Every structure is written in structure tokens, then in C-alpha cells.
Amino acid sequence: MAKTNGAKTETSAQELPADKDTEDTATVKDSSEVVEATQDIDEILNSLKSLLSALEKLQKVRQEVGDVKPLIGRVLDGELIAGEELEQLKAGVSGLSRLVRAYSDHQAALTKAQPARNLLDQVLKEGHAV
Template sequence: MAQSNGVKNQTSAQELPPVSDIQDPVASEAQGELVADVQDIDGILNSLKTLLSSVEKLQKIRQEVGDVKPLIGRMLDGELMAGEELEQLKTGVSGLSRLIRAYSDHQAALAKAQPARNLLDQVLKGSQAN
């Protein structure tokens, strides 16, 4: 028979946490993954919105600059311009720097939105199976 060393090894009810406070590690991990998945999806959707916005901005600036492309070509050919054509040319040249920034923003948004491709593939495969 085991010998007692005289120390009582009892825990009172006050020292135990309530059953509702005890978390199942497997359930906690699954819940954590679910939260991470939702955050990933939100991030992906936000990156798609950013990409769409950058595409719209890029297209608008391209159109503005594209309207002066013939004038820039004429200027590069050495032709002199005056009046309204010269004002359009000034606007177009300043638009080129906006175009470069918009293009850079678009490239960054495009790279950030690439995970959306995988999500779209997963969603479409799931919907085709039904």
C-alpha cells in the first residue's frame, strides 16, 4: 500500500476554472484558422478593389495623355506649336508623370492581388462540382 507523506493533495472548487472557460485546443486552433481565413479573404477582396481602382485611374490618365500623343510626336519631330496646341502639349507632358505613377501603382496592386487568382480557382472548382 502506498504511503502518504502527510501533504493533502486536494483542490477546492474555487481553484478550478469553470468548464466554460476551458478551451478545447483543437477547437481553438480551428477557430483561429477560420478567423485567419476570413482575414485572408477580406485582404484578397480589398486588394482586388485596389487593383480595380488603379486600373480605372490608369485608363483615365492613359486616355488624357493619349490625346496629346500626336502633339508630342510633332514636338519631337521639331515642329513648333502655339496657342491651344501648346497648352494641350503642356498638359500632356505633365500628365506623363501622373501616368508613370499610376502605372507603378497599378503594377504594385497587380502583384498584391495575385492571391485572388488561387481563391477564384478554388471557388470556381467548388461551384462546378455542385
């Protein structure tokens, strides 16, 4: 009987580390999921900050360009303009490339920030459930 007990003890000792390894693996997986979730949240918040920055730049360039559309329309209709309107048109046309770039940057930031909508919905739902 001593041998049987010894064998059982050895078997139990061998099973214990395997169970402990499983627990350690589960803990590591849980920890890595938390780290990944935190990184995802940081990325989402950074994308929102980028979106805000792109929006501010777009608004600033729009303001700098001004309302050049009516002047461009008049010139395209064959009307001659001079003086202050001509200077305004020159500044507006040169700013159009910046406006296009700012608009493109804003659209890219908007696309990148879309996961924030899901996070916001999730946080607000959990906040109301508590």
C-alpha cells in the same frame, strides 16, 4: 481490490483532462484557421477593390493626358507647334508624371491582387463540384 479500483479511477480521471485539453487545442486550432482564412479572404477582396480603384485612376489620367504621343513625336522631330496643339502638349506633358504614378500604382495593386486568382479558381472548382 478497492485500492486497485481507486487507482484505476484516479488514472482515468487524470487521462480525461488530458484528452479534453487535446480536443480544446484542436478546436482552438480549427477556429484560428477559420479566422485566418476569413482574414485572407478579406485581404484578397480588399486587394481586388484596390486594383479596381487603381485601374479607374489610370484610365482617368490616360483620358486627361490624351493622345500626346504624336505631338511629342513631332516636337522631338524638330517641328514647331503653336496654338491649341501647344496647349494640348503642355497639358499632356504635365500629366505624364501623374500617368507614370497611376501606372506604377496599378502595377503594385495588380501584383498584390494576384492571390485572388487562386481563390477564384478554388471557388469556381468547388462550385462546379457541388
